[in-house]
Amino acid sequence: MTNAHGSGKYLGMVVGGSLSRGVEVRLDANSQVEEMALGQHVVIQGSSRRFFGVITDIALESSDESIKGSPPDMSNPVVAQVVAGTAAYATLSVLPMLSLEGALGAVDGPSPAKTVPPHFAPVHLASEEDVQMVFGAEDNRHFWVGNPLDMETRVCLDLEEFVTRSNGVFGKSGTGKSFLTRLLLVGILQKSAAVNLVFDMESEYGWMGTSEGAGMVKGIKQLFPSQVSVFSLDEEQSRRRGVSPDYLIRVGYNQITPEDVELLRETLGLSEVAADAAYNLAGRFGQERWLRSFLEMDGPELRELAGEINVNERALSTLHNRLGRLKRFHFITERESEESVEEILRNLDRGIHVVVEFGRYRHELSAYMLVANLLTRRIHERYVRRKEEAMGDSSREPRPLVITIEEAHRFLSPSIASQTTFGNIAREMRKYNVTLLVVDQRPSGIEEEVMSQLGTKLSCLLDNERDVDAVTAGVSGARELRSVLSKLESKQQSLIFGHSVPMPIVVKVRDYGTNESYRELGFREASEIRREMERDANDLFGGR
Amino acid sequence: MAVDEARLGEVVETTTTGFWAHCYRLYESPPLGALVRTGGPYPAYAVTHHVATQGIDASRRPVARGADAATEEAVYLSNPQLSQLLRTEFQAVVVGHSVDGEPRYRLPPSPPPIYAFVHACGPEEIRRFTSNVAFLRPLATSGVPALEEVVAACLSLAAQAQPNPNGFLVEAGRQLMGILPGELRRVEAILRGATR
DSSP states (O other): OOOTTOOOOEEEEEEEEETTTEEEEEEOTTSOGGGOOTTOEEEEEOSSEEEEEEEEEEEEEESOTHHHHSOOOTTSHHHHHHHBTTTEEEEEEEEEEEEEESSSSOSSOEEEOOSOOOTTOEEEEOOHHHHHHHHOOOOSSEEEEEEETTOOOOEEEEHHHHTTSOEEEEOOTTSSHHHHHHHHHHHHHHTTSOEEEEEETTSOSSSOEEETTTEEEOOHHHHSGGGEEEEESOHHHHHHTTOOOSEEOOEEGGGOOHHHHHHTHHHHTOOHHHHHHHHHHHHHHOTTTHHHHHHHOOHHHHHHHHHHHTOOHHHHHHHHHHHGGGGGOTTEESOOOSHHHHHHHHHHHTTOEEEEEOGGGGGOHHHHHHHHHHHHHHHHHHHHHHHHHHTTOTTTSOOOEEEEEESGGGTSOTTTTTTSHHHHHHHHGGGGTEEEEEEESOGGGSOHHHHHHOSEEEEOOOOOHHHHHHHHTTOTTHHHHHHHHTTSOSSSEEEEEETTSSSOEEEEEOOOSSHHHHHHTTOOOHHHHHHHHHHHHHHHHTOO | OOSSTTEEEEEEEEOSSEEEEEESSTTOOOOTTOEEEEOSSSOEEEEEEEEEEEESSTTSOOOOOOTTOSSHHHHHHHOTTHHHHEEEEEEEEEEEEEETTEEESSOOSSOOOTTOEEEEOOHHHHHHHHTSGGGHHHHHTSOOTTHHHHHHHHHHHHHHHSSSHHHHHHHHHHHHHHHSTTOHHHHHHHHHHHTO
């Protein structure tokens, strides 16, 4: 059944509620409560405007108290049908999110709802056209991320808006975070909104990635070989996987600073005193030499040094011990110039997206954190300098950069977020053209201020209370979003809310991994490209 | 003998909300819950809810006559005057009227006059009038004795005339839920009676 405005099935009418809690809709006797779903979109037709809302709760009510004590004779089909929908009925809580001016709603586009529809306003399921009107069509700044539940319409993210702020992808392990992140990277790449720098801990974005249940899927380097460079810390492993990295990253002991040690404090299990000792060491030996000199020392020398720089001997020896683990990392060399950073920057300047792979160090969290922090700090410094030098001349400004980090709560936990480069980037937003794409399964571990600065959040299933709280904190309608969030399916579903969508929406994430999906994302097989070139040549020079 | 087979009798007492009719033949009243139509300037539709047979002189109760009779029928056969001394009457509650043949689900502006003819409604007329379940309101709120039985009987008869009896009963049931708020048990009893 559709109404005059092309909406979907009639559901019922508004019978109460408020703007903050959402309106209550009494489900019509002819609508089946089982067909309703949390997160579904509805359209409410007021007298002068239409409201676009989302179902946030479904409840069973009865107008007769005796129903609970002695239920009616439901074996009689007529009695059963009459009671269902009259004395026993269902209500929907609908949060009005947007209002569309004018009877047909298409005058000015959607704006946030600042009032509620009147009593008895009819409520319909949103039709494909309604959803499309709100979430826009795919164009050169809107990227299709998925479809609303039970619909074919495409939900698009405004990627230009997206990259101006830091964003977050959250979800329990195995719920499709990497999947979604890979899509976002492709989107950013395709719409040329910014360049990506991806710290690819599990080696799943650049080259082959795994997909739960679907085997191997193509990475962005395979889809767009000329636009992506893979940087690796572990040449051997890359080669074994049949990937030839474009560049090998090397880190010198001289480049590691006490701040890096501070960041690794929890990962290495260091006390505050021990971590602080690194500053004393840097003061004693100088930035260039401190780590190398320190690691070369043995027992008696350490005791002597402890007295000399006035640090607890036990703390110093723990520090020595733990930093000794860095020797296992073959990518760390005696001395390095800034060549790795320069190479990354050269790529980024040319609009080439960079994926940093960790190879066999993928299980070494300290290696990941050390390298990500070290590179990001340097790149961020360059961006700040260049942005300031440009002095508002937008043609000289560096390209917007999106840095993707996984296990983000390790970099952005409340104890260190105020000190790390990542914390700074998350807070200062677009000012220096660098933003973060934070990927994490433990959002409650991320500092509140950082979370509150994230522009758009894409969250797959989360069921830990604290994580759900952290993701929805400070968002209007948080209570309603929470219930939606914890009821997502465990695969390929995501709740998206924030700046780049007009209202929160649950999407079935777009397919990734089939040949058709690759083609839709702009990938063409070599043979196809060859055929196209031949055709072009024929067109140009007149083939027979 | 009535000219018209469907003619049952005549109105003998009348009010805005209901009337008494005297049946032409002893014991030949419409069944409980049946829809009837009167004559008169505003033909009224009404539902039979009360049937009574007694002596024509209300002050004189009939006396027993069958002590020597073999069967009950034999009592009437041996006393042919009885059909003149006894009368059958029925009471009906007005649920609507008709204007130029179109049903109106409101009370008529004036009640049917005394001696207005009362007709039984045929299946097509029942289907047409009851297709709008609004007719239930005056009946269900009339407060007549044994209301549940009367409404159940009426619905049962009406459903038989409808092309989709179950769909009709569901619609009628929902209407009753609105007319009798908070009286789920009553509506349930009516529906169970109607589907028996």
